[in-house]
Amino acid sequence: MTQYFLPVFYSLLQIFILAGIGFVLRKYMKWKKEVFSGISQLIVNITLPAMFISRMSAMDRSDLISGAFFPFYTFLVFGISFLLSFVFAHLFRIPKDSRNTYLALSSFGNAGYIPLALIDIFIVTISGFKEYFQSPLPSLYIGAYLFTYSPILWSVGHYLVTGATGRLRIRQFLTPPVIGILIGVSLSLLGFGHVLSDFSLPFYYIHGGLKTLGSVTSPLILLVLGAMVGELKFRKSLTWDDLKFALSPMLVRYLAMPALFLLLLKKSPYLLELAPAILLILFMETIVPPPANFSIMTKTAGKNEEETAFSILVTYGSYLLVFPVYLMIYFNIIRF
16 A cells, blocks of 8 residues: 555645645735635636536547436435434534534535546556546546536535525526536537547647646646635634534544445445446545535625634645545555
8 A cells, every 4th residue: 555655645745735825825925815716717617617628528428428327426425424414413412503504514525626636636646547547537527426516515505504595596507617518528429529639620729729728727726725725714712612513524524434435345346346437536525625615605694604714724634634545545445
């Protein structure tokens, strides 16, 4: 297992540097919030859709079919994490007025940004990763996971954090990244792959431009995440109840969920029959910190602001320590 240590360490070092730059720029150099809001809008509206279009349009139809079960996997992962969160909420006696926010922090993870950034870094850092996991299949499966996960996050997650029960609108779910996924999948299903790979046609260069544009997504994601963490503020001393609320979600996200997945992977030979890229994404989705925008939601709702900000700060910091250990265990189990 030690042979994975240096590649994983170097991968996490890149994440730390890129996110650290965003953190320093926002926290200490006082770059305005609007700068990072603009970068975030650029990611969501331009570079992330371009990445999904360029990667998915170049895939074979058989690859797309292999991701058809991800909506089921999404409900399964969320359902288990929500059930575990409910158990821990009662075990730690989380107050009723904070329980819904606690359930959101424990049940939902940053399912898109972090896995996408990690995959791009692993491809260039870990030898044999691209070939073994058949890149760009991991990106396809993350997109398929998000296709179902985003509606759950913006309906159930938003309700748990804010208590808002307003009517859901299609545009909340049909976001630019989702549209990018749909366009990329449609181009692949319609058989445009050979057209996009023919350098005598203009479509080849349009596709190349989208690919180049999409390639800046991962570093920008980490920059923005670092800035979001640097923006977190605490104005009061935290009580023991606040600490329980803030720290115990890690027992779900960093202990129960990944340990359960690895145990099933170790004991069930049927799981190992799934494609390596499918297993990789399922593993990564069981161990991600909560969405950083939960902090913004609690500010809007005017409740649990300090505890949520502290929880996000701690879980993102701990992730850099916990994830490499689980990743090395995972690589050892699948004999990568």
